Amino acid sequence: MLKEKTVIVTGGAKGIGRAMALKFAENGANIVLNYRSSIPDDLISEIEDKGVKCVAYQADVSNFEQALSLVETAVSNFKTIDVLVNNAGITKDTLLMRMNENDFDSVLEVNLKSVFNMVKHTSKVMLKQKSGSIINMSSVVGVAGNIGQANYAASKAGIIGFTKTAARELASRGITCNAIAPGFIQTAMTDVLSDKVKESVLDGIPLKRFGKPEEVAELAVFLAKNKYITGQVINIDGGMVM
Ligand code: NAP
Numbered sequence: 001m002l003k004e005k006t007v008i009v010t011g012g013a014k015g016i017g018r019a020m021a022l023k024f025a026e027n028g029a030n031i032v033l034n035y036r037s038s039i040p041d042d043l044i045s046e047i048e049d050k051g052v053k054c055v056a057y058q059a060d061v062s063n064f065e066q067a068l069s070l071v072e073t074a075v076s077n078f079k080t081i082d083v084l085v086n087n088a089g090i091t092k093d094t095l096l097m098r099m100n101e102n103d104f105d106s107v108l109e110v111n112l113k114s115v116f117n118m119v120k121h122t123s124k125v126m127l128k129q130k131s132g133s134i135i136n137m138s139s140v141v142g143v144a145g146n147i148g149q150a151n152y153a154a155s156k157a158g159i160i161g162f163t164k165t166a167a168r169e170l171a172s173r174g175i176t177c178n179a180i181a182p183g184f185i186q187t188a189m190t191d192v193l194s195d196k197v198k199e200s201v202l203d204g205i206p207l208k209r210f211g212k213p214e215e216v217a218e219l220a221v222f223l224a225k226n227k228y229i230t231g232q233v234i235n236i237d238g239g240m241v242m
Helices: 015-026 043-048 064-078 101-129 140-144 150-173 195-203 213-225
Strands: 006-009 030-035 054-058 083-086 132-137 175-182 233-236
Touching: 006 015, 006 064, 015 030, 015 043, 015 083, 015 213, 030 043, 030 064, 043 054, 054 064, 064 101, 083 101, 101 132, 101 150, 101 175, 132 150, 132 213, 140 150, 140 175, 140 233, 150 175, 175 213, 213 233
Parallel strands: 006 030, 006 083, 030 054, 083 132, 132 175, 175 233
Antiparallel strands: none
């Protein structure tokens, strides 16, 4: 069902984005792999070994023009854009008392403005096609809040409102838009947390383990294939928030 479809993954060089690119490739989709700073030497060949094409494109997706270039690159290489995964994200955690204006603005720009940029440009292509699937990476923190993450929580909650609105606006043209809200997934983003923080997070996870990037990728592929789920926020968190 995803064979020869085109999937854009933003922030696809590592962590959940990397796992998503590999999982969509396993399902036969061609990949447009966006990265910001660098890409591991063997990642493109690892993706293409699955029998698909992969185009890597460096862009800061929080920048409106660079996001447009990324979308144009996808169209010039593959003609259609069938799935957009807005995965790029950062954290700048600190208590509100210590959070400065730049900590707030930069997290909102990268996590939320990038979603607007990418959906704005990609939806034009999907509207013409009368099909497409948009998947936005939110977080359980956007649903429940978290100490030290006012900026991140605001960006991820913003993604939820944005997702529901885009789902309503784009539905009549056969385009679905959903958000994934992971709990604690083992990546570079969570590796930086202290053992003490990790232990206390683990205490609050009924399934008593952290999630794997591949598990999130499987959910993204499921959402991309399904044509009757839209406007939803799907938690994948071992039961952390229920
Ligand atoms: P990660 O390992 O830190 O990877 C994030 C990726 O985003 C990196 O490849 C990074 O590239 C890229 N990126 C950052 N800013 C960008 C920009 N302006 N333009 C393009 N790419 C950019 O994080 P992750 O854990 O895989 O997280 C992926 C997504 O899931 C994020 O949206 C995150 O908020 C969300 N999430 C993660 C967890 C978790 O537990 N890990 C939980 C909930 C939600 P550079 O390294 O080059 O900057």
